[in-house]
Amino acid sequence: MIVNSVETLQKKMAQVRAAQAEFAKFTQEQVDEIFFQVSMAANQARIPLAKMAVEETGIGVAEDKVIKNHYASEYIYNAYKDVKTCGIIEKDDAFGITKIAEPVGVLAGIIPTTNPTSTAIFKCLIALKSRNGIVFSPHPRAKNCTIAAAKLCLEAAVKAGAPEGIIGWIDEPSVELSAEVMSACDTVLATGGPGMVKAAYSSGKPALGVGSGNTPIIFDESCDIKVAVSSVIHSKTFDNGTICASEQSVIVDASIYEEVKQEFIARKAYIAEGEELVKLKKIVLGANGSMNAKLVGRPAIEIAQEAGFEVPADTKLIIGEATSTDISEPLAHEKLFPLLSMYKADDFDDAVDKADELVQGGGIGHTAGIYIDVVNNQEKLTEFENRMKACRILVNTPSAQGGIGDIYNFKLSPSLTLGCGSWGNNSFSGQVGPLQLINIKTVAERRENMLWFRTPAKTFIKKGCLGVAIKELGPEYYDFKKAFIVTDSFLYENGYTKPVTDQLDAMGIQHATFSEVEPDPTLACAKKGAEQMRLFNPDVVIAVGGGSAMDAAKIMWVMYEHPECNFLDLAMRFMDIRKRVYQFPQMGKKAKFVAIPTSSGTGSEVTPFAVITDEETGQKYPLADYELMPTIAIVDADMMMHQPKGLTSASGIDALTHSLEAYASMLQTEFTDGLALQATKSIFEYLPRAYENGAKDPIAREKMAHASTMAGMAFANAFLGVCHSLAHKLGAYHHIPHGVANALLINQVLEFNVNSAPRKMGTFPQYAYPNMLARYAEVATFVGCTGTDEEKFEQLKQKIEDLKATVGIPSTISEFGVDEQAFLDTLDEMVEAAFDDQCTGANPRYPLFSEIREMYLRAYYGDAKYELMNSTETQRVEVKIEEDNKVEAEHKKDIKEKIKAKAEKVKAGVR
Secondary structure, eight states, rough: OOOOOOOHHHHHHHHHHHHHHOOOOOEEEEEHHHHHHHHHHHHHTHHHHHHHHHHHHHOSSHHHHHHHHHHHHHHHHHTTTTOOEEEEEEEEETTTEEEEEOOEEEEEEEOOSSSSTTHHHHHHHHHTTOOOEEEEEEOOGHHHHHHHHHHHHHHHHTTTTTOOOSEEEEESSOOOEEEEEEHHHHEEEOOOHHHHHHHHSSSSSOEEOOOOOEEEEEETTTOOOHHHHHHHHHTTTTGGGGGGGGGGEEEGGGGGGHHHHHHHTTTTTTEOOOHHHHHHHHHBOOOTTTTTGGGTOOOOHHHHHHTTOOOOOTEEEEEEOOOOOTSSSSSGGOOOSSSEEEESSSHHHHHHHHHHHHHIIIIIIEEEEEEEETTTTHHHHHHHHHHHOOEEEEEEEEEHHHOOOOOSOOSSSOSSBOTGGGGGTTSSSSSSOOEEEEOOOOOEOOOOOOOEEEEEEEEEEEETOHHHHHHGGTTTTTTOOOOEEEHHHHHHHHTEEEHHHHHHHHHHHHHEEEEOOSSSOBBBHHHHHHHHHHHOOOSSSEESSHHHHHHHHHHHHHHOOTTTOOHHHHHHOSSSSSTSOOOOOOOOOHHHHHEEEESSSOOOOOSSSSEEOOTTTOEEEEEEGGGGGGEEEEEGGGGGOOOOEEEEEHHHHHHHHHHHHHHTTTOOHHHHHHHHHHHHHHHHHHHHHHHHHHGGGGHHHHHHHHHHHHHHHHHHOOHHHHHHHHHOOOOOOOOHHHHHHHHHHHHHHHHTTTTTSSSBOOOOOOOOOHHHHHHHHHHHHHHTTTTTTTHHHHHHHHHHHHHHHTTTOOOHHHHHHHHHHHHHHHHHHHHHHTSSSSGGOOOOOOOOHHHHHHHHHHHOOOOHHHHHHOOOOOHHHHHHHHTTTTTTTTHHHHHHHHHHHHHHHHHOOOO
């Protein structure tokens, strides 16, 4: 039924109400299963929904909307998965108190054009968790993407057992139908502009609506300026400023004002002055005196164009300096686009006064923030908390990401509808969730959450250690009875498993061997091995081989212990491994896992990762969870002595990439740094020797074995970055060995990460601001480079290029032999797949699709050719002239004259 009139809407409301009456009888277990399945479905559709939203509305940044959709499914599920919402939710027999949860009924979901899919996902989830039905009224300019999100959630809910029709929507939204749905529902969930929220509260039905935001941020003289500036840029440019909690004004203490101003400029903010500032103020407000809707969600360069002046192409944020906080000042208003007002405060009291005036003038009850040295300025912080009439007070936190909760402070509930309490004429004061209906004033300080360092229970290292280490499996230690060995046919036929089976025989341990692992192990291979494993029923699994054997063995291990698991669920992406929607099953109850590497590169013997390929689709599925960590790792260089040269170089560069990416990761710690640095140094020193001399240089082989394991331990805890994301897809689409793919891309990624003012920085509490030049310089120093940080960085890149040349790895993808047309035909698919790769999330610079595309192209053609291809026709001709000067003498003059003539034609506009 198409809902496009009052009559059809009434019929739809009746359907949803009937479905909700049935849903109200569901148990907590039934509701939680529906909640889970809808979260999973929404999570999986995060990219297409984000792209659809931008294409339809023209608002925001697709990559940022991916994060919003991911957040709306993953974080909301994680926050409320264990919350009781059905039946008895609290009982105190001593006092005779029992609290019973009952659903409200049918909700009206009013959806804004700024967040048309993520807000729909969020409202579906909290409605379903509380056994309510919901009917959506989309924004007319975002109806298709909102309906797509609602339809996806409905289909997943019904498939999980929810009543048909529990979610509905208006197909052709209008003011009349929006008013009708609010009048006919039981409670309104309103997210949108002030007019829409006012209409919700005037509907005659209970409403959970939100006020407008006008978030002021104080930069106290004690603040960390780099952290403050980077955080504000990161927040205010997120989805081009469309989150209502984003910063609208910064109020800077006079003593640091000029330093803050220069830091903003250094990080690609543009200060509008003079006539430009006058022009800017003229467009901030629309004809009705409120925010200019035409500018919402548009990038900074378009804001400037609308005002009538130009800014550099890489401008991320425009800043207008202001003095008045009165409502008559355009810059004192809410601005849901990348325009920031900046005020100079005489002292802290003046800063608080200005912040209070801005809040009172247009954002009362919403959000306010401060950057301050908390330890030594508690009195100031207390004064700020007490003065601000705001329901979210954020300390040293990006306000867009911080205000929505659970990213920079895990105790601030996640939500995409933020209440302003009675101050903002709202019915609630906190983060909208299934249970929030009271005013709560919350102070949320930025916190760096617990990290970890996890390795196998035992790791044995030393050339020749296998014979002694394998005894751990015998009666004196683990007392295993049956061992299942996983390897490949080459290793099996060449006796690599014999030292293991001989020891098992000596200890009386029964064993069986599966030797059919392929270079890129498939699901079919893993299923076959798991079936044999089930028939044999081992209590220990022993992987002997390189990354392929260990990956396959880990997958078989999971299938053996948990045959009920859905593999696609196991492979689901996550933003934070501690918050993943799908909980990885506990491993090791039926069998322990022993890893014995025969190549020095993957580090799989000490990592919680595995990659498997679907033979039918060719898609690679990376699994990541600490349940996959081996119990024992035995690193014996004797097992690696006869690696062929190609494997030596590819696996060696793979290990180097592991160490460099672990060192660059936002999750790095001092525990992982030491391992990454030592691994890097060893690889530069010993990989050429191992490559050239092979088994004749046992010292080099052993050093490479240890370097691989150290790098593995580093990235097992710090994770990897976008180089591996790009390499995974390059290898999958063009059959390039993984280590070689990393080698072809690593310097592009280093150059990408080193930017001190990137368009997007990564989001992680420990990562304060872009600092990769200094980090890479530390690596360079450790491997013998000297000079300034910039000089060390250039030397490090050259050392990598020299190492690649020494071990026979080409400089570009084209040199490897990948057909140009085949590469270009798959480029767009690789870009999106690499963006969605699990490794991307830990990268210190958050990549946009266009930036991933550029890295791929540079890696394919080489920097020089790429620059030439992207230069003007005249520049190309001039470069061609320069190249042809080297042609043999008898041809030189003629060729130069022809090319000069062509250049003149180009300059004259003749094609």
